[in-house]
Structure formats: structure tokens, C-alpha cells
Amino acid sequence: MSGTTGELFIVASPSGGGKTTIIRRVMAAMAELGWPSFFSISHTTRAPREGERHGVDYYFVDRPAFREMIETGEFLEWAEYVGNFYGTSRAAVEAQRAAGHDVFLDIEVQGARQVRERVPDAVGVFILPPSLEVLRERLVTRGKDAPATIERRIRIATMEMAEYHRFDYVIINDRLDEAVQALGAIVHAARLRTRRREPLAQRILESFQSALVEA
Amino acid sequence: MSGTTGELFIVASPSGGGKTTIIRRVMAAMAELGWPSFFSISHTTRAPREGERHGVDYYFVDRPAFREMIETGEFLEWAEYVGNFYGTSRAAVEAQRAAGHDVFLDIEVQGARQVRERVPDAVGVFILPPSLEVLRERLVTRGKDAPATIERRIRIATMEMAEYHRFDYVIINDRLDEAVQALGAIVHAARLRTRRREPLAQRILESFQSALVEA
Numbered sequence: 001m002s003g004t005t006g007e008l009f010i011v012a013s014p015s016g017g018g019k020t021t022i023i024r025r026v027m028a029a030m031a032e033l034g035w036p037s038f039f040s041i042s043h044t045t046r047a048p049r050e051g052e053r054h055g056v057d058y059y060f061v062d063r064p065a066f067r068e069m070i071e072t073g074e075f076l077e078w079a080e081y082v083g084n085f086y087g088t089s090r091a092a093v094e095a096q097r098a099a100g101h102d103v104f105l106d107i108e109v110q111g112a113r114q115v116r117e118r119v120p121d122a123v124g125v126f127i128l129p130p131s132l133e134v135l136r137e138r139l140v141t142r143g144k145d146a147p148a149t150i151e152r153r154i155r156i157a158t159m160e161m162a163e164y165h166r167f168d169y170v171i172i173n174d175r176l177d178e179a180v181q182a183l184g185a186i187v188h189a190a191r192l193r194t195r196r197r198e199p200l201a202q203r204i205l206e207s208f209q210s211a212l213v214e215a
Numbered sequence: 216m217s218g219t220t221g222e223l224f225i226v227a228s229p230s231g232g233g234k235t236t237i238i239r240r241v242m243a244a245m246a247e248l249g250w251p252s253f254f255s256i257s258h259t260t261r262a263p264r265e266g267e268r269h270g271v272d273y274y275f276v277d278r279p280a281f282r283e284m285i286e287t288g289e290f291l292e293w294a295e296y297v298g299n300f301y302g303t304s305r306a307a308v309e310a311q312r313a314a315g316h317d318v319f320l321d322i323e324v325q326g327a328r329q330v331r332e333r334v335p336d337a338v339g340v341f342i343l344p345p346s347l348e349v350l351r352e353r354l355v356t357r358g359k360d361a362p363a364t365i366e367r368r369i370r371i372a373t374m375e376m377a378e379y380h381r382f383d384y385v386i387i388n389d390r391l392d393e394a395v396q397a398l399g400a401i402v403h404a405a406r407l408r409t410r411r412r413e414p415l416a417q418r419i420l421e422s423f424q425s426a427l428v429e430a
């Protein structure tokens with residue numbers, strides 16, 4: 001409808017930061033407003049967790065296939081994390097943006113840096129846990145990791161958090177509703193940027209100008 | 216609390232564009248969230264309209280006083296519009312921003328350009344009427360101008376609207392509620408910028424780092 005390119009939102013946080021939940025809720029609110037958006041699905045070499053489906057949660061591929069995608073330049077970013085590979089295919093992201101849809105990338109911090117370098121107009125959002133106690137509690141409650149893995153995740157999280165200043169926006173995920181509203185505001189504002197509004201603004205301006213000429 | 220400078224929002228639109236109503240409603244919503252904001256009050260040489268008060272709606276000054284303020288560099292912007300002078304005093308805006316308050320400038324388009332030059336980090340928002348018919352109807356309904364003045368305002372509006380592309384954001388004021396939400400999103404997003412969040416983000420990061428050192 002607008003004729004303009006959709007935005008790419010890079011949403012990064014340490015593991016357990018809650019970014020997936022926040023993105024999904026913002027996308028649901030956008031759908032109600034008739035704003036099309038797309039959640040970028042990553043490729044990964046890690047084993048599917050209980051209930052995860054290929055092509056919905058991830059594209060699950062083996063290591064040789066992943067390496068071949070790296071070599072052919074198919075990834076917008078890729079990273080190794082806790083012994084597994086994760087990557088974002090460039091083609092799907094670009095097709096969605098070209099169709100005017102906003103795209104959300106839900107990625108780890110090291111991958112986010114690569115995307116920022118390759119897509120300079122992307123909007124970077126860093127989600128911070130409010131405190132170490134809260135992050136540890138979330139990782140424990142999630143029940144997916146052994147205690148030693150949780151402590152390792154916390155050490156990695158601390159290193160990753162130092163990267164927040166490279167992002168455009170920072171959201172503290174203290175209360176989920178507020179974090180959802182925050183990301184929603186960033187998305188809404190991005191849709192009001194002059195570049196994005198230009199086709200409509202130009203149409204309105206031209207209708208004024210034509211009326212003046214006729215008068 | 217934050218220790219960071221507040222934002223300056225330059226909200227411009229053609230006369231009758233509805234910007235004052237939109238700003239006031241956004242400020243009321245911000246007040247409920249505990250976000251301090253300040254509506255910049257202009258100086259003007261025009262006569263007060265029915266119900267307007269000095270120091271609330273405008274600072275009403277005579278022409279010699281206005282000229283002296285120009286000469287002493289007290290204005291962030293000033294402009295002549297339909298035979299009257301309007302200007303924004305720099306001191307009040309700077310004091311509010313320094314206190315961490317977001318400041319709203321409700322100004323004409325020519326003034327907005329001067330402020331953008333003098334305050335490069337200001338956020339520029341242009342409010343467009345959805346159509347000429349709607350703008351004319353609003354000016355007529357407002358009942359403040361004679362028909363000839365309304366037609367003159369529409370001609371000026373058309374010239375001013377061509378400036379929209381110099382602003383960061385464009386809001387089409389079709390439905391008031393949506394325009395209020397739009398400006399609200401721009402303000403909310405601005406408050407989430409990394410620069411603004413840095414003191415809090417840094418505190419959280421340091422608490423993680425201290426815990427790691429102790430462990």
C-alpha cells in the first residue's frame with residue numbers, strides 16, 4: 001500500500017532476556033492495526049527442543065548444510081552459541097522488507113553486530129534484564145538449562161550486555177507489559193518516519209497544489 | 216532522576232493543523248505516567264484573542280520589546296506571520312531540558328526551520344491535514360478568521376506543507392485519537408533512546424559485573 005520499504009528491527013538481548021515474548025506480543029498488536037510484520041526464522045544446528053517445529057521456530061539443519069550456507073554468503077549473520085550455530089538467511093528478510101512489511105530479528109548479541117554492519121538502516125533494540133537476580137530466576141523458571149549452564153549463560157550475558165550502547169534503543173524488561181508497550185512505541189514511531197510517510201504526504205501536498213492552481 | 220537531558224520536540228503544522236490539541240493531549244498522558252514535560256510559551260506581538268492569558272497562552276509584548284529581544288539574541292526562533300511577530304525564548308527551553316524534561320515547541324513552519332538549525336538534536340514532527348477540504352472545514356469551524364483570511368491561510372499552508380520532508384516524522388491528522396497516539400509513540404520512543412537510557416543501563420551492567428567479580 002505504502003510503496004516504501006519496511007523496517008528491520010534487530011531485537012537483541014542476553015539469553016533469557018524475554019525478547020521473543022515481547023516481539024510476539026508487539027506483532028499481535030500490529031496485526032490488529034492491520035500493520036503487516038514478519039518474524040525472521042533462523043537456521044540452527046542445535047537439536048529441536050520439545051514442541052519446536054522446523055520452519056516455524058527454526059530451520060533445523062545439520063552442520064555441513066550450515067557451513068555451505070556460510071560459504072555461499074546466504075547469511076545476514078551467523079554465530080556460534082553454546083556449541084551450536086545460528087544464522088539468519090538474507091533472502092527472506094529482504095523480500096519481506098521490499099513488500100513493505102516490518103521484519104523482526106530475534107537474535108543473540110554477536111549476530112546483531114553483524115546485521116548492523118550489513119544493514120546500516122536497521123533499527124537496533126537492546127533488551128536488558130532489570131537485575132542479575134531477575135535474570136537468574138527467569139532462567140531457572142524456564143527450566144531448560146542445568147544449573148551450570150545457567151551460570152555460564154549469566155557470565156555470557158554480562159559480556160553481551162556491555163554491547164548495549166551500540167544499539168539505538170534500550171528497553172529494560174522489568175514489567176512485561178511495559179516492555180511490550182516500549183517496543184510497540186519504537187515500531188510505531190519508525191512507521192511515522194518521513195521516509196516511510198513520504199508517498200502519502202506527497203499525495204496530500206499535490207492535491208493542495210492542484211487546488212491552488214485551479215483557483 | 217535520569218540525569219540526562221530532555222528532548223526538544225518541534226511540532227509544526229500549517230495553521231489549523233491541530234497541533235496544539237495533539238500536544239496537550241500527549242502531555243496529559245505523559246503526566247499520568249510521571250514523565251515531566253513542558254509546553255514552550257511563545258512571545259507574540261499579536262493582540263490576545265478572547266480568553267487568552269499572558270504567561271499562559273503567550274507572552275504578549277509590543278513591537279519595540281520584541282525587536283530588542285531579537286537584537287539581544289534571546290530567541291531560539293522568531294517569525295512574522297500574517298503581520299504579527301512570534302518567537303521562542305531560548306532560556307526557558309534550555310532550563311527545562313537541562314532538568315530532564317521533554318519540551319514541546321508548537322510553532323509555525325518558518326520558525327521550525329530556525330530551531331532545527333540552532334538545536335540539531337531536536338526531534339522534528341510535521342503534522343499534515345489529511346486533505347484541503349478537512350483543513351478548510353477546520354478553519355471555518357474554528358470561527359476565528361474571516362473567509363478571505365481562511366483562503367490566505369490555505370495558500371500559506373500549501374507552501375508550508377512542502378517543507379514536511381525536512382522533518383524527522385510526519386503525522387497525518389485525520390483522526391485526532393490516532394494523531395495523539397502517533398505523537399505519543401514518537402515521544403515514548405525518544406525516551407528509550409540509548410543516550411537517554413544510559414545511566415540506568417550502566418547501573419544494571421555494573422551490578423552484573425560486580426557480582427561476577429565476587430563469584
